[in-house]
Amino acid sequence: MKTPVINPTRIALMDxxxxxxxTRGFKSTSxxxxxxxxxxxxxxxxxxxxxxxxxxxxxxxxRLKPLNERGTALLDQFEKGRGGKPVKLEKILEAMFRxxxxxxxxxxxxxxxxxxxxxxxxxxxxxxxxxxLEEQFNEKNRRFHRALMLALPGLTESExxxxxxxxxxxxxxxISHPHILEISSHSLCKLADTERTLERIVAFCAAGFRNPTHxxxxxx
Amino acid sequence: MKTPVINPTRIALMDxxxxxxxTRGFKSTSxxxxxxxxxxxxxxxxxxxxxxxxxxxxxxxxRLKPLNERGTALLDQFEKGRGGKPVKLEKILEAMFRxxxxxxxxxxxxxxxxxxxxxxxxxxxxxxxxxxLEEQFNEKNRRFHRALMLALPGLTESExxxxxxxxxxxxxxxISHPHILEISSHSLCKLADTERTLERIVAFCAAGFRNPTHxxxxxx
DNA sequence: GTCTATATGGGGATAGAC
DNA sequence: GTCTATCCCCATATAGAC
Numbered sequence: 001m002k003t004p005v006i007n008p009t010r011i012a013l014m015d016x017x018x019x020x021x022x023t024r025g026f027k028s029t030s031x032x033x034x035x036x037x038x039x040x041x042x043x044x045x046x047x048x049x050x051x052x053x054x055x056x057x058x059x060x061x062x063r064l065k066p067l068n069e070r071g072t073a074l075l076d077q078f079e080k081g082r083g084g085k086p087v088k089l090e091k092i093l094e095a096m097f098r099x100x101x102x103x104x105x106x107x108x109x110x111x112x113x114x115x116x117x118x119x120x121x122x123x124x125x126x127x128x129x130x131x132x133l134e135e136q137f138n139e140k141n142r143r144f145h146r147a148l149m150l151a152l153p154g155l156t157e158s159e160x161x162x163x164x165x166x167x168x169x170x171x172x173x174x175i176s177h178p179h180i181l182e183i184s185s186h187s188l189c190k191l192a193d194t195e196r197t198l199e200r201i202v203a204f205c206a207a208g209f210r211n212p213t214h215x216x217x218x219x220x
Numbered sequence: 221m222k223t224p225v226i227n228p229t230r231i232a233l234m235d236x237x238x239x240x241x242x243t244r245g246f247k248s249t250s251x252x253x254x255x256x257x258x259x260x261x262x263x264x265x266x267x268x269x270x271x272x273x274x275x276x277x278x279x280x281x282x283r284l285k286p287l288n289e290r291g292t293a294l295l296d297q298f299e300k301g302r303g304g305k306p307v308k309l310e311k312i313l314e315a316m317f318r319x320x321x322x323x324x325x326x327x328x329x330x331x332x333x334x335x336x337x338x339x340x341x342x343x344x345x346x347x348x349x350x351x352x353l354e355e356q357f358n359e360k361n362r363r364f365h366r367a368l369m370l371a372l373p374g375l376t377e378s379e380x381x382x383x384x385x386x387x388x389x390x391x392x393x394x395i396s397h398p399h400i401l402e403i404s405s406h407s408l409c410k411l412a413d414t415e416r417t418l419e420r421i422v423a424f425c426a427a428g429f430r431n432p433t434h435x436x437x438x439x440x
Numbered sequence: 441g442t443c444t445a446t447a448t449g450g451g452g453a454t455a456g457a458c
Numbered sequence: 459g460t461c462t463a464t465c466c467c468c469a470t471a472t473a474g475a476c
Binding site: 227261263 | 442443444
Binding site: 141183 | 247342354377382384401408409426433436
């Protein structure tokens with residue numbers, strides 16, 4: 001891995017890009033806008049990153065790796081001191097989502113931008129970025145899948161994957177479209193309290209994990 | 221509402237746009253690509269829709285209205301013949317998701333494209349499209365929220381909104397990123413069987429609805 | 441109603457001065 | 459390392475011929 005050069009302009013460019021990509025999308029954000037917001041000149045991006053595409057990859061990579069690492073570290077920590085007994089389902093889910101949720105809590109606002117960008121990037125179809133992301137997540141996925149299988153010995157491998165996928169859906173949708181929740185609930189619900197949001201998500205998903213899937217029956 | 225003119229070119233343009241927007245995204249799709257795929261000429265879009273923006277709105281509106289109407293119709297049907305007794309939670313969730321899921325099942329492929337486009341549009345930030353969508357969904361939302369409150373009298377209004385939001389998350393993520401599920405599960409899980417997928421989603425969300433949210437406790 | 445040609449603007453990337 | 463000027467391509471939208 002290349003050692004990232006610590007350069008104020010470089011950082012400013014990434015911050016600006018993170019914010020603009022997150023609010024306007026990748027294609028709709030011009031390098032002119034990025035450099036202007038960063039207080040740099042037009043050529044700066046191409047000098048520091050050599051292309052617009054590489055800039056996004058850099059922006060994503062900067063946060064993604066530490067984020068996933070913190071998740072697995074948290075899981076490790078929960079596993080330690082249990083003497084081989086499986087970690088409780090709720091704790092596993094907490095380890096899955098807490099790091100990303102805490103990014104939102106920080107007022108630094110950079111994390112919020114990043115998570116929006118992540119959601120957007122996931123949705124953006126056919127992009128060269130997807131392989132990168134999947135690669136980034138595959139290890140974490142396997143790790144958590146194993147923990148979940150241990151915690152819920154009744155589930156098959158495939159059922160566990162399905163429910164992991166559902167849980168990611170709950171999480172991604174919640175953090176990337178908070179405004180939808182706010183509007184549809186007529187401002188009754190807000191993400192303000194991170195800890196409470198995490199509890200809600202964890203409780204919802206945990207129940208889903210424990211409940212076996214039955215064929216849809218007729219009423220009564 | 222303007223009566224939509226039935227014109228083969230117009231239809232072909234919408235189909236082409238639906239497919240291309242869904243696979244490449246809105247901004248990355250040029251009118252050149254759309255008209256080429258539709259077998260029309262470059263000017264056609266501006267003649268029939270007057271702008272690229274209006275084209276997307278037309279493409280979304282074409283499917284969104286009937287889709288939501290079918291959902292509420294299904295709920296109506298479930299409510300009928302229950303003599304005032306609340307509809308069972310599972311049936312409500314089924315009514316919420318079945319219409320969209322059935323779009324995928326059809327081999328006509330247009331529905332799949334549309335759903336991808338929907339997810340993409342939801343993610344696309346700051347777009348003029350968002351108000352339109354929210355407006356489209358607000359009525360359906362209110363309708364289902366009422367049904368859910370009746371089915372689960374123990375929940376507060378706001379808890380019900382939260383869990384609806386989570387459920388949409390499960391659904392949207394599942395249908396818009398099937399490849400993520402496939403890859404992360406090493407091809408163990410596929411969306412092939414619509415009915416089974418619906419069952420899984422409904423079971424997962426129903427459990428989440430029934431489970432109360434508790435503060436995260438220490439292990440054991 | 442359909443097509444072609446074109447107007448007009450904006451984009452990413454580059455080369456070369458400082 | 460930073461900035462400016464510029465190249466060249468591609469986009470949307472329009473005007474006007476058929």
